[in-house]
Amino acid sequence: MLILQKESKQALYEQIYDQLKEQILMGKLAENSTLPSTRSMAKQLQVSRNTVESAYHQLCSEGYLSSKACSGYRVEKIQSNLIYDNPHHDYHYRDEHIVSEEEKNEQGTAEIQISFQYGRLEFADFPIRTYRRIMNQILLSSEITNISAYNNRIGEPELRQEIMKYLYASRGVRCTPEQIILCSGMPACISLISQLMMKHTAEIALEEPCYDTVRHTFRNHGLGIIPVDVGKDGITLEILEKSGAKAVYVTPSHQFPTGVVMPVNKRLALIEWAEQNDAFVIEDDYDSELRYNSKPIPSLQSMDRKGRVIYINTFSKAFAPGMRLSFMVLPAALMEEYRLSFGRYNCCVPWLEQKIMSIFMKEGHWVRHLRKINVINKKRHDTLISAIHTSMGEKVRIYGRNGGLHIILEVKNGMKEGELISTALAAGIKVYPVSGYYADYSRAKGNQVLIGYSSLSEAEIETGVRILNEVWFHDGHNRKMKAL
Structure with a gap:
């Protein structure tokens, strides 16, 4: 049976195509079995016949189906090594629950008053005048001829020099x-690291929960996933030690999504684990710059003496996600492997963006921007926490405060995640699910939502929290009283 999401951004014929293709690859539609006629399928799904024909024709063109006059559409023989052994039954759930919801949010912004979206930055915070001045300076210089050439394969030396100086000064x-x-972007870093790790291990340990894009990227490169629970001080080392893993991905400065900060002693213990097990630690330091009531703890890489830490970071959380600019710092032990495997790859970051960023950092604008963005986001953070305390008090619990661009809110009103999101959405407020960040989403607490604040004004934050309080507590209480 096919299930179509008619409100989805994905075309209906593509949904039919995707579901039939998956059923063929999984063996649910056997070789030589006949599909319903286009007329019958269209009637069953309540779509036009042309929609079904488009899906069938695409499957025929790719070799999944064959069509003969008076015989209808039949399933072709597919090589056994193309059939999914483990089709990741939860993929479509998370994809629809998180990605498509964000797309729907973009489509239906007229219906949404306030979106507590994570990771979206406020354009007014971007230093557009300085950025434009530097860009114009480069466009009018003789260096602009570099835009018509292939340049340094791992990135422009000037930018890498500035990043090196900044990382040493700020993160050690x-x-x-x-x-x-x-x-x-970060997925590009993870993709390269995945290919490097495949020479050392067939599996990788990940925090549970963790950033779902990272999980998908490792999985898409054929690495097995070992979920390791996150406790109140970060990843659980006892579970990691028993896992047999030779590589682990962590976000120690502000664990995503829980917001837990890994203390120094545990960081040292994690490095010791890597040394003793000939393993690698992938340190994602993605929003380490954004600390509001304390200084950042030194990075894992700064404590590493044996070259066991791969450091990655991005400009997306404090500067501009649309630039797609990230970087990784490989230990010396992996540099030769990198050269052998990727020495012929060209840098995938546009030369002009690299040049602008190198001048931006060299002239001191980056450090000044970080000071400014920390002050602005601290005000947003403090406004959010204060508004929640004032409106909701002990009826909620906050996780992950004092850093980053989001919090997790545990709501104690008897509602589950889906109901919390839907009731908020009905009132024009968008909050986001947490369950999709779990490898096993049934392990999520079920009454938590993710609330971002980096694109909102203080007034919008206060208004949003006030409305959430009304629909989650007062309206919900009134409904229960009426039911009684």
């Missing part, structure tokens, strides 16, 4: 510019 990271590889 010790490296040479040659160890810094520029990438187009």
